[in-house]
Amino acid sequence: MQKQVTTGVTxxxxxxxxxxxxxxxxxxxxxxxxxxELAMRTLIANLLEVSSQKYPxxxxxxxxxxEMYGASFGTTVNRRGRMHTIGFSFTCVNDKYLQGNQNxxxxxxxxxxEVIFNPLVTSPQAKFDLQTFARQKENLINYIQTIKENKQTYASLQLQAGYFLDTIQYTPVYGDVTDLENINAKMAYEYYQKMLQEDTINIVISGDLITSDLSELLTHLPFEARKKQLGDIYYTQNIxxxxxxxxxxxxxxxxxxxxxxxxxxxxxTENYYAALVFNALFGGSVLSxxxxxxxxxxxMAYYASSNFDSFRQFLYVQTGIEAQNKEHVLRLIERQLNSLISGDVSVETFENVKKELLTDYESRYDSQGTAMLQQVMDTITQVSIQATEWEEKIAAVTLEEVCNVAKMVNLQAVYFLNGEESS
Structure with missing residues (x-):
């Protein structure tokens, strides 16, 4: 069940x-x-996760x-296309499994x-508590700096810096140190207020519940109507x-x-399901x-995989290799793409890859959180299909459609992190 609470709030x-x-x-x-805004929003998410007026x-x-029988709470940040989302997630045992009237x-x-609407603020200056702010800012700076030590992530970010023309798209989802250093407690609090008033809000509750439970939740989350709508959520750029x-x-x-x-x-959109099968055949599965x-x-590789970001029309391959094999691996990657263009896939492999996609999709039903995130995406994109329809669309994909998708692929960037100095 879904309802429009007010403009921009579902x-x-x-x-x-x-x-x-x-x-x-x-x-x-x-x-x-x-x-x-990437650094700003990540910092705000971290601040709201660890403090409030009642819980400083x-x-x-x-x-x-x-006290709430081991409940869990956390915040997340995520980017899809041109969108950025801060998520507040809370999980507790259903009342039906507890003795007495726990509610x-x-x-x-x-x-x-409390944590969303009553942050720990220094009054009357109207800014986040300075001590908490300084600690979380330092923690985030340290985290960003340690990311460089994960060389697979580092290479991926360098590739995106070469591929994307928009600085927002190639900046990491958590922001960069330069922007973070320029943020003070007052700026962050003012942006937080803007968030409360303007961001699109999606509230989802899942469990053995009834309609009145959703109504009870909404009485405690008094979001007002939004004046600003999301607009175009997809990022595209010319080749x-x-x-x-x-x-x-x-x-x-x-x-x-x-x-x-x-x-x-x-x-x-059109060809989306064929693109999912193509990616699974190219590098997105163990059958690829x-x-x-x-x-x-x-x-020729310690790992070799591909991923497709349909919100940014971005297909990328990641490999870990010996430095001297670079040119050979590049030719091998190109050869795999060309073989998909020509339809060089056995019937058995083609059907098994689709079965694997279907199995992975069905496994999502075992995750309460995944179903809730999908609900949010369905609301934002205004495109929703039943599980059976998704499965039918994957099953109906033909090898010819996959070949046509492969023909659309256009090489744009190559990044090589050469480690041969260690040998």
Whole structure:
């Protein structure tokens, strides 16, 4: 069940007896206008996760969650296309599995109301508490700096910096240190107020519940109508005639070779389901050509996979290789793509890849959180299909359609993190 609470605010109830928990998600979504918002929003999410007026430190929040039979709470940040979302997630045991009249749902609603609407603020200056702000800012700066030590992530970010023309798109989802250093407690609090007033809000509750439970939750989350609507959520860019290429040397045990392509297919539009099958055949599964031919048969990669981001029309390949094998691996990757263009796939492999996609999709029903996130995406994109229809669309994909998708793929960027200095 879904309802429009007010303009820009929706709420949905997912009634299920599959889980013994009640789960609540509250999402704040906006279209990013400047890359500095990435750091700002991540910092705000971290601040709201660890403090509020009633619970001014992380220990008091943990103590309250423990009182609620080990409930859990956390915030997340996510980017899809031009959108950025801050999510508040709360999970507790369903009242039906507790003795007595505990009414944990009401307590959960009151807790979310507190952490979302009553942050720890220094008055009358109207800014986040300086000590908490400084600590969370330092923590985030340290986290961003340690990301550089994960060389697979580092290579992926360098590839995106070469592929994307928009600074918002190639800046990491959590922002960068330069922007973060320029944020003060007052700026962050003012942006938080803007978030409360303007972000699109999606509230989802899941569990063995009834309609009145959703109504009870909404009484504690008094969001007002939004004046600003999301608009175009997808990011697109024109292909370039010149392939971006960059090589960087570091002392590593394993080199990283990443490749980016433009694939002009968006989420749940024409050819979307064929694109999912194509990606699974290319490098998105253990039955894929990259995995079997590059990693297994040729033994040219420690790992080789592909991913497709349909909100940004972005297809990318990640490999871990020996430095001296770079050119050979590039040719192998190109060969796998060409073999899909020509339809060089056995009937058995083709059907097994589709079966694997269907199995993965069905496994989502075992995750309460995944179903809730899908509900939010359905609301935002205004495209919703039943599970049976999704499965039918995958099953109906033909090899010819996959070949046509492969023909749309256009090489745009190559990044090589050369680790040969370590040998």
């Amino acid at each position: 709420a949905a109830l997912i009634e299920t007896k599959q889980f013994k928990t009640t789960k609540i998600n509250v999402s704040f979504t906006t279209i990013l206008e400047d890359k500095s 430190n992380q220990k008091l929040i943990s103590d309250k969650l423990a 944990l749902l009401t307590q959960a609603a009151e807790f979310l109301q 370039t005639n010149t392939v971006y290429q960059k090589e960087e040397k570091q002392s590593l045990n394993q080199s990283k070779l990443d490749v980016a392509y433009h694939l002009p297919i968006s989420y749940r 050509k990259l995995f079997i031919n590059v990693r297994e048969k040729e033994s």
